[in-house]
Amino acid sequence: MNIKILPTILILFFCLIFLIFYKGLKNSNIYTPQSYLEIDVPVFVLKSFKKEDEINSKDIFKHDQFYLLNIWASWCVPCRAEHEFLMMLNNNKKIKIIGLNYKDKFDNAKNFIEEMGNPYFINLIDKNGTAAIDWGAYGVPESFLIYQNKVIKKYLGPLNDKSYFEIEEIIK
Amino acid sequence: MASLIGYYSLITGLLCSFLIIFFSLNNFNRSDILNKKIVYFTFLQFFLVVVSFFGLILSFVFSDFTNSTVFNHSHTTKPLFYKISGTWGNHEGSLLLWLLVLTLFIFLFLLESKRQPIKYRLLTLLFQQIIIVGFFVFIIKTSNPFSYIFPAPKEGLGLNPILQDPALAIHPPILYLGYVGSSIIFSSALAATTLNYVSKEWAKHVKQWVLVSWIFLTLGILLGSIWAYYELGWGGFWFWDPVENVSLMPWLALTTLLHCILVLEKRLILTSWAIILSIATFTLSMSGTFLVRSGILNSVHTFANDPERGLFILIFLFSLIFLSIFIFLFFHKNENKSKNSFFWFSKETAILINNWFMMYFLSVILIGTIYPIFLEVLSSEKISVGPPFYNKLILPFLIPFLLAMAIGPKLNWIKSDLKNKANLFLFLIISLLLSIFIIRNLSINFLVNTILVTSALYLFFLTLRDFLIMKIKNLSQNLSHFGFSLLILSILFNNIFSSEIITNLKIGESFQSKQFTINFKSVDQKNERNFKAIIGKFEIENNDGTVEVLKPELRIYNQPNIVTSEADIKTNLIRDIFITMNLVQNQEYFNIRYQIKPFMIWIWFSVLIISFGGLISIFKRKHEH
Numbered sequence: 001m002n003i004k005i006l007p008t009i010l011i012l013f014f015c016l017i018f019l020i021f022y023k024g025l026k027n028s029n030i031y032t033p034q035s036y037l038e039i040d041v042p043v044f045v046l047k048s049f050k051k052e053d054e055i056n057s058k059d060i061f062k063h064d065q066f067y068l069l070n071i072w073a074s075w076c077v078p079c080r081a082e083h084e085f086l087m088m089l090n091n092n093k094k095i096k097i098i099g100l101n102y103k104d105k106f107d108n109a110k111n112f113i114e115e116m117g118n119p120y121f122i123n124l125i126d127k128n129g130t131a132a133i134d135w136g137a138y139g140v141p142e143s144f145l146i147y148q149n150k151v152i153k154k155y156l157g158p159l160n161d162k163s164y165f166e167i168e169e170i171i172k
Numbered sequence: 173m174a175s176l177i178g179y180y181s182l183i184t185g186l187l188c189s190f191l192i193i194f195f196s197l198n199n200f201n202r203s204d205i206l207n208k209k210i211v212y213f214t215f216l217q218f219f220l221v222v223v224s225f226f227g228l229i230l231s232f233v234f235s236d237f238t239n240s241t242v243f244n245h246s247h248t249t250k251p252l253f254y255k256i257s258g259t260w261g262n263h264e265g266s267l268l269l270w271l272l273v274l275t276l277f278i279f280l281f282l283l284e285s286k287r288q289p290i291k292y293r294l295l296t297l298l299f300q301q302i303i304i305v306g307f308f309v310f311i312i313k314t315s316n317p318f319s320y321i322f323p324a325p326k327e328g329l330g331l332n333p334i335l336q337d338p339a340l341a342i343h344p345p346i347l348y349l350g351y352v353g354s355s356i357i358f359s360s361a362l363a364a365t366t367l368n369y370v371s372k373e374w375a376k377h378v379k380q381w382v383l384v385s386w387i388f389l390t391l392g393i394l395l396g397s398i399w400a401y402y403e404l405g406w407g408g409f410w411f412w413d414p415v416e417n418v419s420l421m422p423w424l425a426l427t428t429l430l431h432c433i434l435v436l437e438k439r440l441i442l443t444s445w446a447i448i449l450s451i452a453t454f455t456l457s458m459s460g461t462f463l464v465r466s467g468i469l470n471s472v473h474t475f476a477n478d479p480e481r482g483l484f485i486l487i488f489l490f491s492l493i494f495l496s497i498f499i500f501l502f503f504h505k506n507e508n509k510s511k512n513s514f515f516w517f518s519k520e521t522a523i524l525i526n527n528w529f530m531m532y533f534l535s536v537i538l539i540g541t542i543y544p545i546f547l548e549v550l551s552s553e554k555i556s557v558g559p560p561f562y563n564k565l566i567l568p569f570l571i572p573f574l575l576a577m578a579i580g581p582k583l584n585w586i587k588s589d590l591k592n593k594a595n596l597f598l599f600l601i602i603s604l605l606l607s608i609f610i611i612r613n614l615s616i617n618f619l620v621n622t623i624l625v626t627s628a629l630y631l632f633f634l635t636l637r638d639f640l641i642m643k644i645k646n647l648s649q650n651l652s653h654f655g656f657s658l659l660i661l662s663i664l665f666n667n668i669f670s671s672e673i674i675t676n677l678k679i680g681e682s683f684q685s686k687q688f689t690i691n692f693k694s695v696d697q698k699n700e701r702n703f704k705a706i707i708g709k710f711e712i713e714n715n716d717g718t719v720e721v722l723k724p725e726l727r728i729y730n731q732p733n734i735v736t737s738e739a740d741i742k743t744n745l746i747r748d749i750f751i752t753m754n755l756v757q758n759q760e761y762f763n764i765r766y767q768i769k770p771f772m773i774w775i776w777f778s779v780l781i782i783s784f785g786g787l788i789s790i791f792k793r794k795h796e797h
Contacts, residue, residue: 006501007497007501010497010501011494011497014490014493014494014497018486018490020545020546020549020550021462021468021486021545022483022486023549024468024545024548024549025468025482025483025486103676103761128675128676129675129676129761130675130676133674133676133763139756
């Protein structure tokens with residue numbers, strides 16, 4: 001009896017593996033990188049425009065509030081293009097926009113805001129560009145939609161009509 | 173023209189198989205002398221595959237774009253070296269190489285097994301021909317390297333730039349010698365089981381094949397790892413990528429088999445182990461081919477996602493598995509129980525214990541590699557298993573493994589006692605103190621790291637002592653174990669003491685840290701035949717006043733149009749410094765990664781020592797004969 005159980009189990013086991021591999025072959029195998037969804041907000045301590053003292057990321061993000069973290073710089077041309085959308089978004093009370101000023105001169109950044117308007121609830125200074133790396137940013141501009149301390153959507157490049165309406169739709 | 177000759181010699185090679193099978197079956201019960209025709213046809217088959225392979229190489233060298241393999245993987249501006257290495261840098265060509273090694277090895281087997289029983293030789297040949305026919309049909313039916321394109325395109329599509337690297341050019345042939353060499357072990361184990369010839373003589377004979385495949389597999393994995401370190405630019409040498417895992421699994425099985433064969437040669441025990449491991453090694457190599465070639469796993473090795481190919485290998489693989497299960501269950505006789513006894517404190521017990529550990533490592537890697545596939549099929553959930561999984565499950569078990577490896581060779585066969593083993597204990601204390609001294613400043617994982625380093629140092633000292641007092645019973649074993657301790661030590665120190673800095677810099681800026689300053693001096697441009705390069709110049713000023721200049725590159729290849737980042741690495745005996753730069757989109761900034769990696773060169777060097785131990789063993793056997 002013993003002798004017969006072992007072969008049966010072995011053969012069944014390998015048949016099972018065969019079936020699974022066979023099914024695996026039919027599956028689509030194009031690798032899609034996991035999008036940057038539902039990832040916890042990185043922890044940071046940065047200086048802001050208004051006050052000299054440092055701001056901790058824990059103090060900024062409230063749980064039941066939408067935030068848009070926008071990485072920008074005065075030297076970045078597409079940032080100018082997207083600025084009107086940020087201003088429009090700022091009219092919506094459900095969302096607060098946080099700026100991350102990336103590798104910029106303080107005076108230039110200030111002039112930029114004075115000239116174009118300030119949509120930002122807080123503007124953080126990332127002088128050497130390290131905070132942007134923590135966010136996994138590829139370049140400027142880039143925006144992260146945050147809710148309940150999670151990044152729920154990531155926008156590479158300048159915001160446009162489409163992404164603006166999408167954000168409005170999500171925060172409804 | 174070359175393609176045409178290649179194609180027809182491939183077909184003729186397949187016909188040879190049928191003649192060989194016919195003559196072997198004829199010869200099997202009739203005569204005590206091997207029919208000469210069998211050897212001739214085996215040579216002819218090998219020769220035809222060589223012709224076919226050269227046909228493909230020539231098509232690549234002369235950029236014959238009427239051949240679709242050449243068109244898809246070559247380009248006229250490619251340097252000659254990479255035109256040739258491009259031959260096996262693709263699915264079709266690499267399978268042809270696989271076939272080349274298969275036929276070469278069975279020919280060599282026939283030549284050097286003259287003293288073995290004729291039935292065993294014939295049966296091994298038959299089993300090997302089953303595999304060879306399988307691959308012939310696979311190549312001709314689903315992956316013909318000589319398909320014709322009309323009209324001929326003017327220019328080819330080019331070879332993936334990250335494959336244009338010297339280490340990677342020789343990595344496939346070396347690795348294949350190891351992979352495919354295990355096919356001989358597989359066939360011979362099946363033949364020996366069928367004929368009930370699993371004996372000390374068989375062990376002695378198959379041992380050299382095990383050694384040959386083991387050496388090539390070790391070197392092949394080493395080359396792949398070196399390539400990943402220099403070319404991929406992530407600063408690591410092992411990523412627990414599925415593709416790396418599928419080469420490590422046969423290696424583990426083969427290493428275990430090597431130790432079993434050693435025991436089997438001395439005492440007729442562990443026969444089931446030896447047979448199962450022989451089968452497992454080759455089936456794991458085949459599964460590796462299946463996993464990376466079918467496109468189930470995705471990596472640089474996935475040349476084409478063609479389900480038909482995957483299906484063919486899958487069916488072929490499982491036919492071989494079922495055939496071996498059948499043979500094992502019906503022909504294998506369990507060894508005599510009285511001989512089967514182990515004394516708990518003996519060399520064979522130590523080897524058996526470590527075999528179980530290696531089987532454990534193998535299972536961990538197997539599960540980590542195929543579990544994501546299973547999960548995706550059963551629940552369509554995608555997960556990826558990364559280094560933390562392997563580190564957590566493997567590292568703690570390395571400790572007893574290393575200790576048994578240190579003490580095992582000091583024991584006698586059959587029965588050993590504790591006399592004169594006091595100095596073994598002394599060495600353990602020394603290792604412990606030394607590792608506490610080395611690790612003292614480390615705050616995290618102090619305990620685990622200390623014990624790990626202790627056990628690795630212990631093996632290191634014991635093997636080193638044997639070299640120094642010139643009392644070496646077994647030089648090759650001692651050398652390989654010494655190499656292994658060096659490998660583990662280098663990997664541990666490399667992990668523990670590595671440091672890394674990631675920052676964005678533009679030209680003229682510097683980055684300052686406690687020990688050094690990185691100055692980004694300038695950027696140059698260079699035009700090569702197959703790529704354009706942007707070369708950064710960085711000066712690293714260390715606090716002790718020394719300055720080193722590093723020049724990482726960004727290469728923009730023309731065919732296909734891909735940007736790769738070439739690390740610049742400065743190596744010395746103690747550490748590597750490693751710098752890569754990457755473009756930050758739309759900006760003048762570059763993303764800089766600077767790493768200090770201690771003992772990198774010792775990782776490569778220790779693997780060389782390990783395989784050198786195997787080489788000595790082969791020559792020692794030749795000498796004895």
